[in-house]
Amino acid sequence: MTELMRDTVFGHFVRLITKQRYFQYAEERDPKLWKQYLDRKQTRNMALHGNTNGPSADDNSEKEIINTPSDVSSDARVGGEEHEQQLSSTITGQVIDPEKGRDVTMVTWFGDNDPENPINWSTFKKVFVTFEICLLTFSVYIGSAIYTAGIEDVIQTFGVSQVKATLGLTLFVAGYGLGPMIWAPMSEIPQIGRNPVYIGTLIVFVIFQVPTALAVNFAMLLCFRFLTGFIGSPVLATGGASISDMFEPKKRAYAIGIWGIAAVCGPVLGPLVGGFAAQAKGWTWTIWELMWLCGFSLILFIFFLPETSSTNILYRRTRRLRKLTGIQTLRCQPEIMAEHMTGKEVVLIALIRPITLNLEPIVFLLNLYIALIYGLLYIWFESFPIVFVGIYGFNLGQEGLAFVGILVGAILVIPPFFLYLYKVVEPQFNEKGELQPEKRLPPAFVGAFCIPICLFWFGWSAHAGPNLSWIMPIIGSSFFSFGTFLLFNSVLNYLPDAYPEYAASVLAGNDFMRSSFGAGFPLFAAAMYNNLGVAWASSTLGFLSIAFIPIPFVLYKYGAQIRKKSKNARQDI
Template sequence: MQSATGVSRIRPCDEENLDLQSPPKVESQKIDSDGRELNIVSWEGDDDPANPRNWPATVKWGNITIVSLVTIVTPLASSMFAPAVPQVMAQFHSNNEELASFVISVYVIGFALGPLVVAPLSELYGRLIIYHISNILFVAFTIGCALSSSIRMFTAFRLLSGCVGVTPMVLGGGSIADIIPAERRGTAMAIWGSGQLFGPVIGPIAGGYLNEAAGWRWIFWTLAIIGGVLTTLGILLLRETYAPVLLKRKAKKLRKHTGDPSFRLSIDEQVSPLAYFKNALIRPLRLLFTSRIVFFLSVDVSIAYGYLYLVFTTLTYTFEERYGFSSGVAGLTFLGIGTGMFIGLVTVSAYSDKTAQRKSISGDLQPEDRLTPLVPGAFLIPIGLFWYGWSVAAHIFWIVPLVGTAFFGAGLIATFVPVQMYLIDTFDRHAASALAALTILRSVTGATLPLAGQKLFNALGDGWGNSLLAFIALALTPIPFLFLRYGERLRSGISTS
């Protein structure tokens, strides 16, 4: 059936239409540990319609849209509940301030735990089944929050919701990379990545008004309804995009129909699923602590992400106390950050695609080209913090500090999106593990840093408190310059085995 000298190039999809009468093309050969010849299944040329990169644009953007919407909803749940914390604590007869902060941050702790399981499972079984299971569980755990009868029950469901809600944040970037070539994925990556930041911004605004109108339980019922709709759309429209899994399924189909055990995705396919899972399970943590690329970029993003949640926990209080805003109006102050994020999103996505397309024409596109927006982003964050902190301290007209938060928001996008694109371009098939490592560190920071926020500002005031944060951000400004200059050298020594 096959030549003794080649790689079998078989279409990985349309299994029902597999032509078993025609011998597969074989171009090269590999030998396993027992000396047996293997026929390695791969794409049927660069224009193979089964390759997700060659899907119609409508199918590609349908997948991207659903994943991006889910990536807004699950981070939305992290902060939408924040304005209703006093009502929840009162209903459960607790006045513990630390516990009140913990019921918010415990969700983000789930963001740190979930990637340890989600990333390896996706590399073993594909992205689609993990999306479906996580979406269904997110809806179920969110309903559990709405029906909770004690603070312990409520906290447990919040943690579980975070563990499964992190899935689109870990896998979304990889899904986009599966179907969009590097030179055209800037816009898609920016839209998907910004959802992780826009969600927490929109949350307090919607949650404040919903809590006033219908009570805190309806915040979770609303999230469950939205999550249920997106879960249904996902089941109907999402498709598997992870090439190794698609090819592995095709190889299995060929072995079954031909009786020839030599069809394989690779020699590595002979590793047992349990051994593969164990290796993939520790890969995110190994990348985080042994890869200088992942560690330093994760630190950079995590500080910015922690600042975002720290600002979230103090912004409403600041404008209520300093400017006399009502709780509903104070929620609208988050639009300052949102406006900056939108400007950053448009700018970063346009620049990234334009640069990537120009570089790809000349054949000189490098992952480091993604990191250029990090340079202005590194300075926009401290500028925004200085501006916001000292204008509030001086009681300047309320729109002035909001302009400062807009600079901060733009800096967040200019930091967050380029780093994710860089990790995806650098780690390729193990992009989910690299993003999982990033998500773990930033989630731990986002969950713990806000716990000290109010004490920080009580001790130092708004001016010097925000200035301290800005000085730390300034200390991180060399990172983008170092990666722009030495990134290629660092990538040369990468190992993800």
């Protein structure tokens, strides 16, 4: 528990006010341990070639490598005479090339089992942090659909049309689609990490629920709905990157699967959680419920959410070692990569990288497919009042219960999917723990057909009206869970595997595209279902989903060839 809390907001605050007397790191308890964190191979490359990777392809010069004793001098200090006399060698005793070399001593993990590296955390710590990421995802995602329960009250309170009232939903979704384009790349900067982005934005998200609920006019309501979606959005893209920080590729799909369930539960349970409250107290209570849920989550995360970014953890270790030893030449790989970047370049990378990655053929096709599914989800949700209130006579609270079929479907698909991962996917990993990214796609073959099955089943069973039990369209709705779960998990595992260095950015682009569709589709949902009827409106969406079925099949066959033509994608497997 001490290790869990040490890297949290609370832990850093305690360390600050006690001057590092509590929640100490291993090297602070035993000052001699700092030597084991030095990477002599990277230090040698820096001393001879000026980079950590060794000589470049066009470097034909061969220099005699002279190594002084490799034992590190514990008395070495910046500013002393001894340091002045040894400018020709690093702290580890490696001679520096006077033309290309740099006097830099590299800091890294002390081995494959370094407990501070998130990939080596205990199972309990990984499971608990994954639960927190899922809770944060659920807490934000529910903010979109929980509002829909109070739309009728919004119409009456502000005297607006149904389409205008729906803007409270679409602007929130648009906000959390745009937000990760900034927040996700920011979380990849070693000096920042993921926690400041999560906690900082969540604080503002909770505070902004107050003016949302107390909005005195419709424009104020819409403004704060967009702002809350934008501010609360980081985990919707970066959550997958946080999970990738902790789990090796062979086991990551299990955690991503659970995270996917949390993402589904938000929009699905929103109408249920908000339905009875809106029916009894009005639309404002849906916002207060959102604030209470996120406020509880915020308190939990302040005390128990540790940093998961390995680059940030290594960066902070290097800073501690510089302070402990006084050796200012200590550096880590993330610092070396970022030290020549100006603030302007960092901002440009943060803003442009998700967009440029989104233009790559693989990313664009998969993001477009997921965006379509997400748009269909939100437009299809708008049919639930028409079906269950208009046809079956449910009240507002009971209508929310109709969404439980989607949740049940999501839960039922987990066991066979996990069995498939264990029996089929895991044996395909090589001895290095690597898997060709395209091997992640077969579950999408099944998921692609489940979406049209759901839409046809739901539409035509609802078309039969009271002559057919209300349970039939609810059973049909469960197939949407099968489809979205299998498609989302295939894509959210494939993209980080194909673009491992830019996981957060590529997932941010995915979130942006799907949220754009999710924001736009509900605006014409009511008109579409009223004009075409439930059966043909749902069938139209079903035919549209059929047109996208070939995408995972095409990428499974040709994805590796396409990746080899990309400068950003992984090409070695």
